[in-house]
Amino acid sequence: MSLLNALRPGGRHGVPTSESRDPIGLVVAGLNRLAQSDVLDRVGLRKQAEQAVFTVTRTGFRSVTTASRTFARAGSAGRPGSRVPSSPRTGVFDLTPTEDEQMLVDLVSEYAAEVLRPSASEADEACEAPEPVLKAGLEIGLPVLGVPEVLGGISEERSAMAGALVAEALAHGDMGLAVAALAPGSVATALGLWGTEAQQQTYLPSFTDGDVPAAALALTEPTVLFDVLSPATTAVRQADGGYRLDGLKSAVVRGAQAELFVVGAELDGSPCLFLVESSTSGLTIESDPAMGVRAASLTRLHLDGVTVPAEALLGEADGSTYTECVRLSRIAWCALAVGTSQAVLDYVTPYVKGREAFGEPIAHRQSVAFMVANIAIELQAMRLLTYKAAGHVAAGKDAARSTALARKACADKGMQIGLDGVQLLGGHGFVKEHPVERWYRDLRAVGVMEGSVMI
Numbered sequence: 001m002s003l004l005n006a007l008r009p010g011g012r013h014g015v016p017t018s019e020s021r022d023p024i025g026l027v028v029a030g031l032n033r034l035a036q037s038d039v040l041d042r043v044g045l046r047k048q049a050e051q052a053v054f055t056v057t058r059t060g061f062r063s064v065t066t067a068s069r070t071f072a073r074a075g076s077a078g079r080p081g082s083r084v085p086s087s088p089r090t091g092v093f094d095l096t097p098t099e100d101e102q103m104l105v106d107l108v109s110e111y112a113a114e115v116l117r118p119s120a121s122e123a124d125e126a127c128e129a130p131e132p133v134l135k136a137g138l139e140i141g142l143p144v145l146g147v148p149e150v151l152g153g154i155s156e157e158r159s160a161m162a163g164a165l166v167a168e169a170l171a172h173g174d175m176g177l178a179v180a181a182l183a184p185g186s187v188a189t190a191l192g193l194w195g196t197e198a199q200q201q202t203y204l205p206s207f208t209d210g211d212v213p214a215a216a217l218a219l220t221e222p223t224v225l226f227d228v229l230s231p232a233t234t235a236v237r238q239a240d241g242g243y244r245l246d247g248l249k250s251a252v253v254r255g256a257q258a259e260l261f262v263v264g265a266e267l268d269g270s271p272c273l274f275l276v277e278s279s280t281s282g283l284t285i286e287s288d289p290a291m292g293v294r295a296a297s298l299t300r301l302h303l304d305g306v307t308v309p310a311e312a313l314l315g316e317a318d319g320s321t322y323t324e325c326v327r328l329s330r331i332a333w334c335a336l337a338v339g340t341s342q343a344v345l346d347y348v349t350p351y352v353k354g355r356e357a358f359g360e361p362i363a364h365r366q367s368v369a370f371m372v373a374n375i376a377i378e379l380q381a382m383r384l385l386t387y388k389a390a391g392h393v394a395a396g397k398d399a400a401r402s403t404a405l406a407r408k409a410c411a412d413k414g415m416q417i418g419l420d421g422v423q424l425l426g427g428h429g430f431v432k433e434h435p436v437e438r439w440y441r442d443l444r445a446v447g448v449m450e451g452s453v454m455i
Helices: 023-036 039-043 099-126 131-139 160-173 175-194 197-208 320-354 366-394 400-424 426-430 436-443
Strands: 062-064 215-218 234-237 243-253 260-267 270-277 283-287 298-308
Touching: 099 131, 099 160, 099 175, 099 436, 131 175, 160 175, 160 320, 160 366, 175 197, 175 215, 175 243, 175 260, 175 320, 175 436, 243 260, 243 270, 260 298, 260 320, 270 298, 270 320, 320 366, 320 400, 320 436, 366 400, 400 426, 400 436, 426 436
Parallel strands: 215 260, 234 260
Antiparallel strands: 062 283, 215 243, 234 243, 243 298, 260 270, 283 298
16 A cells, blocks of 8 residues: 555545544644655655765765754743643553554555655665655654644654654664654654743744754764763853853764754763754864764764853753653664664565575575574564653653663664674675665664664
């Protein structure tokens, strides 16, 4: 069933007809707008006639940040912003997606299969996500998945579980493109979770009015034995109440295009988050192509005497907001690992059944069959641990332990699944004719990436 056909059953133009304000219905409405536009035709699973290369390892670049739009200051400074409530606690241990969540997964999976997967190889080679692909993601509502409905988003309750399901579905298409598509929504989600009224009313309208800015979380740093909870980037209070930021951030998604950054820095001994507009003096962007997740256009962000006002502090100054951001980011990366690992399993299973050696399919060899079985077993464990962590977050429970378990499993086993996928294809696993080598490179990022995306 195509993405267009998936929109048609139920209600006018395929949009559920109830006057319900459920978030999934609004996502379907966004998908309906996508179906009526020519975005899919432009993406078209056809090669882009002209694709600007964002960065190439042979050349690279370093430049000042892009000129930001004018974010008009609004709202009352100091007043708490709107928050989405936690999902109700049923007391039943059931990680099965709800009917609405499953409908969302089905639709996003169609987008990932029809748009992301065919564009993945070229995007990986060019280190850039094609603009039509990103626009299609905007039109299905990805940036506002975690934004409260009262602020123009689609969330009536904490959407951590839905966010994990969406990240998994997108990564099944391609992890690099998934990260590029999810980055703006991660910043919008951070504003919805921790922003003051002034911060929300200043920045969130840009994410909900259709002209969504590129935005990025910047937590990772290129230092040996980097500890995300002890950033080397510093924030120093100024006499006027503002802050001076100095440091270097790496793995910043689409940094050259980003108009708003959420930067992690240490303030008075505690890690904190700061909102930094790209037009702020002292910011410099440098290309930072990596081994994997190349379609996300990773960059380094240099902060040299960057001065921001007091209102730029996002959330609490005691480190609690920063810690929660790290946990939500780790769950998002776990979901990405699950989606990519599922892609590996789905690819190698028919391959080993069809590939013959010594007169029979190689799947008949126990060593091959057991390796595929182990991928399936470890993948299911990764999925259950990730869902449990996301479920704890959605219900407002302490997710520290469940997140740590999911992170450990997905980082270790995800990398092993990528390695086994390459091994099962033999010589074909080493060449770019097959996508498994790209998935292997992407899965290695799960254990080292911090921030960039969150649910």
